[in-house]
Amino acid sequence: MRVLITGVAGTLGRLVATRLVDLGHQVVGIDRRPWVDAPEGVEMFQYDIRKRPAEDVFRSRRPDGAIHMATVTHLVHKSPDRMRVNLYGTRAFIQHCHAYGVKQAVMVGRHTYYGAAADSPLYHTEDEPPMSAHAFPELADLVAADLYASSALWRYPEIATCVLRMVYTLGPTKHGTLALYLRSPTVPLVMGFDPLFHFLHERDAAEAIVTALSRKLHGVYNVSGPSPVPISTIAKAAGRRTLPVPAALINFGLGRLALPNLPPAAIDHLKYPIVVDSSAFARATGFQHRYDEQETIDDFRTAL
Amino acid sequence: MLNNLLPINPEVAERIDMLDLSFNKFGVDPYGIDKNDLKRAVSAFAWAYRNYFTVDNYGLENVPGTGRALLIGNHSGGVAIDAAMVMGSMLLDAEQPRLPHSMIDRFIHQFPGASQFMSRTGQFTGNPDQALRLLRDERLILVFPEGARGTAKLAKDADTLVNFGTGFLRLALETNSPIIPFGFVGGGEALPTIANLERLGKLFGVPYIPVTKWGVLVPKPTRFQLLYGQPMKFEGSGHERDEVCNAMVDQVKTKIRDLIRQGRALREGQIGEADLVL
Numbered sequence: 001m002r003v004l005i006t007g008v009a010g011t012l013g014r015l016v017a018t019r020l021v022d023l024g025h026q027v028v029g030i031d032r033r034p035w036v037d038a039p040e041g042v043e044m045f046q047y048d049i050r051k052r053p054a055e056d057v058f059r060s061r062r063p064d065g066a067i068h069m070a071t072v073t074h075l076v077h078k079s080p081d082r083m084r085v086n087l088y089g090t091r092a093f094i095q096h097c098h099a100y101g102v103k104q105a106v107m108v109g110r111h112t113y114y115g116a117a118a119d120s121p122l123y124h125t126e127d128e129p130p131m132s133a134h135a136f137p138e139l140a141d142l143v144a145a146d147l148y149a150s151s152a153l154w155r156y157p158e159i160a161t162c163v164l165r166m167v168y169t170l171g172p173t174k175h176g177t178l179a180l181y182l183r184s185p186t187v188p189l190v191m192g193f194d195p196l197f198h199f200l201h202e203r204d205a206a207e208a209i210v211t212a213l214s215r216k217l218h219g220v221y222n223v224s225g226p227s228p229v230p231i232s233t234i235a236k237a238a239g240r241r242t243l244p245v246p247a248a249l250i251n252f253g254l255g256r257l258a259l260p261n262l263p264p265a266a267i268d269h270l271k272y273p274i275v276v277d278s279s280a281f282a283r284a285t286g287f288q289h290r291y292d293e294q295e296t297i298d299d300f301r302t303a304l
Numbered sequence: 305m306l307n308n309l310l311p312i313n314p315e316v317a318e319r320i321d322m323l324d325l326s327f328n329k330f331g332v333d334p335y336g337i338d339k340n341d342l343k344r345a346v347s348a349f350a351w352a353y354r355n356y357f358t359v360d361n362y363g364l365e366n367v368p369g370t371g372r373a374l375l376i377g378n379h380s381g382g383v384a385i386d387a388a389m390v391m392g393s394m395l396l397d398a399e400q401p402r403l404p405h406s407m408i409d410r411f412i413h414q415f416p417g418a419s420q421f422m423s424r425t426g427q428f429t430g431n432p433d434q435a436l437r438l439l440r441d442e443r444l445i446l447v448f449p450e451g452a453r454g455t456a457k458l459a460k461d462a463d464t465l466v467n468f469g470t471g472f473l474r475l476a477l478e479t480n481s482p483i484i485p486f487g488f489v490g491g492g493e494a495l496p497t498i499a500n501l502e503r504l505g506k507l508f509g510v511p512y513i514p515v516t517k518w519g520v521l522v523p524k525p526t527r528f529q530l531l532y533g534q535p536m537k538f539e540g541s542g543h544e545r546d547e548v549c550n551a552m553v554d555q556v557k558t559k560i561r562d563l564i565r566q567g568r569a570l571r572e573g574q575i576g577e578a579d580l581v582l
């Protein structure tokens with residue numbers, strides 16, 4: 001089948017596109033960024049999903065399935081127009097899917113939707129409301145994009161839409177939020193806290209997205225891999241030193257001491273776990289991760 | 305990771321190895337319990353449990369060795385010293401060791417250190433979703449239905465009970481789990497609280513700061529009586545009206561009150577172990 005991918009030039013986008021090509025599908029890629037050495041089988045368009053030319057790609061290529069990965073986090077995209085990228089981008093994606101007969105749409109979202117708090121349960125289920133957006137406005141646009149994409153479920157019932165809330169990815173490309181956090185040889189931790197982090201291998205993440213597409217999944221699903229691991233254990237297994245820093249010092253340093261300018265609530269993500277229950281996804285698709293916690297971290301650590 | 309300097313007691317390590325938990329390659333279970341941290345923490349605690357305090361356990365056989373169950377009992381003694389002793393008796397004295405998951409007050413996970421320690425030893429903020437999941441996973445959970453109002457009882461009221469909510473009972477009904485009532489006696493003697501400073505507590509982010517007869521919050525070496533009653537099983541969906549649930553809660557409360565009374569009588573030498581009706 002023909003699959004259109006937005007945000008295809010990102011790390012996960014490339015992995016998904018390559019996997020789809022390997023499985024014999026045709027891939028149409030849209031991204032503002034170039035993908036110079038895209039494999040044969042990927043037709044690449046360097047457009048912004050929100051702009052007119054992107055619609056022409058839907059019109060002329062008529063994809064059967066579409067995967068939306070053109071959302072950005074505050075860690076990568078600092079400017080205030082992040083909100084427009086995430087929300088108008090998602091709207092354009094859904095509208096084009098509707099207008100041009102896409103049968104299966106997959107929105108790739110994030111498990112940070114649920115937020116981190118002292119009193120939240122481990123293992124969030126899909127029916128839980130997002131509890132972090134008010135305290136951590138940098139997450140609000142992704143939460144809104146997630147909920148907005150879900151509205152396609154009733155707005156356009158003829159499209160099999162699924163929203164995936166994926167845990168952090170980790171792997172040899174060293175891309176993603178968790179990899180960014182583990183980038184330097186010394187990883188700062190909030191003293192006295194050691195939350196579980198939920199992650200899966202980036203190749204498993206790509207496989208999960210492909211699985212959701214091929215199973216014509218309909219609904220909102222958490223996606224995870226091996227069971228979660230404390231962040232200090234992850235850091236040490238990745239060959240990093242850990243540096244516990246008092247929360248008060250981190251709060252003071254936000255926006256000053258080479259730390260990003262984030263609200264204090266952002267620190268909750270280093271104090272409390274966000275762990276999801278992905279049993280519904282496993283039941284619906286039969287998906288099982290191939291890389292366990294150790295192999296995933298090893299792949300991250302040993303990559304050049 | 306807890307302090308790696310704490311030594312592991314081989315006898316404790318053996319007990320922890322007997323727990324019905326599955327650990328991944330890093331020695332962490334799906335709920336974040338770290339096997340090594342648990343061994344170190346329990347080794348340190350075992351010393352206090354065995355040498356500083358003495359716990360006379362009765363009816364340990366009433367706690368199932370496997371499968372879901374709720375331990376429901378009375379709170380006393382200013383801080384949750386009773387919870388620690390129940391943990392000790394389940395981990396160190398029960399024939400098949402079990403790790404109870406306490407449903408703790410929400411303020412605890414806000415404290416550095418406390419949060420890390422509780423997370424690595426399976427102690428979660430009391431939350432119905434969390435409790436349901438643990439029970440469905442065949443875990444043992446520990447609930448003090450009196451909550452912080454229970455530990456706030458002053459020493460003179462240590463053997464009384466304050467209001468119980470219906471939450472624990474609804475969980476038991478919904479998951480078809482047995483309730484193991486227990487009575488704990490001696491909390492008021494270990495930490496005889498004469499006042500609770502609520503305003504000062506608020507400043508520190510805790511419900512109150514207890515003041516003992518000797519001022520500081522250090523328990524004296526005490527012998528405790530811990531009586532586990534026979535499992536109580538109730539029928540229902542967990543979504544009954546409050547009146548229906550309250551009637552069942554009252555049965556549990558009556559049983560716990562009876563266990564406390566017997567524990568007190570044992571403590572004061574009025575009855576012997578043979579006289580107990582658990």
